[in-house]
Amino acid sequence: MDDNPYFRLLDRPHISKKQSIEWIENFKDPKGFHHLMEVFLEGNYRQVQNASFMVMHLFDSSPGLIQPYLTKMIDLICNKNPINAVRRNVMRVFQSADIPVSHEGELTDIAFKYLNSAHEPVANKVFAMTVLYRMTLKYPELGGELKFSIESQMPFGASGFKNRGKKILSALSSQKTV
Numbered sequence: 001m002d003d004n005p006y007f008r009l010l011d012r013p014h015i016s017k018k019q020s021i022e023w024i025e026n027f028k029d030p031k032g033f034h035h036l037m038e039v040f041l042e043g044n045y046r047q048v049q050n051a052s053f054m055v056m057h058l059f060d061s062s063p064g065l066i067q068p069y070l071t072k073m074i075d076l077i078c079n080k081n082p083i084n085a086v087r088r089n090v091m092r093v094f095q096s097a098d099i100p101v102s103h104e105g106e107l108t109d110i111a112f113k114y115l116n117s118a119h120e121p122v123a124n125k126v127f128a129m130t131v132l133y134r135m136t137l138k139y140p141e142l143g144g145e146l147k148f149s150i151e152s153q154m155p156f157g158a159s160g161f162k163n164r165g166k167k168i169l170s171a172l173s174s175q176k177t178v
Contacts, residue, residue: 010039011043011044011047011050012046013046020054024054033062036054037072039051040086041069045083048083052085053085056092063096070100071100073090074090074100074110076090078109084121087120087124088121088123092123092127094127095130099134107135108131108132111131111132111135112128115129115150116149122157122161125161129150129161130168133146143172150168153165
């Protein structure tokens with residue numbers, strides 16, 4: 001960790017989206033990405049916040065880089081009290097990343113926790129909703145709980161929540177149950 005040049009770099013008070021995108025080139029190889037993930041998993045508040053956007057952006061462009069870190073990301077959101085940027089971007093990654101079978105239960109629990117929390121930001125709830133929907137494809141018995149969680153929040157949900165909620169509810173209703 002001491003030889004990681006990015007801890008200081010990512011400790012700046014404000015890194016613009018443009019700077020982040022330019023710096024992402026430094027992390028596209030496995031060694032650079034490893035350094036970024038060290039910051040994301042172990043850095044201070046500011047470093048983690050700055051690294052979080054880059055991790056999510058790199059997942060979009062190079063999903064294979066993140067594969068070795070999926071378990072650590074689940075451990076991070078399940079066993080620590082991560083900042084909002086981490087919760088949001090980890091849930092965003094798991095909307096489409098392969099979920100390690102050994103961690104499906106943990107991820108499902110934390111996703112329901114985020115979805116049902118009155119204090120969780122809308123983006124985190126929406127990403128959690130999609131993670132949970134993906135889990136219903138493998139475990140249809142989760143569909144009833146997901147449906148209830150969404151429907152109970154629809155009357156007072158933000159527009160982003162309602163939009164995603166309608167799509168998920170529609171998909172759930174067309175799902176074949178065993």
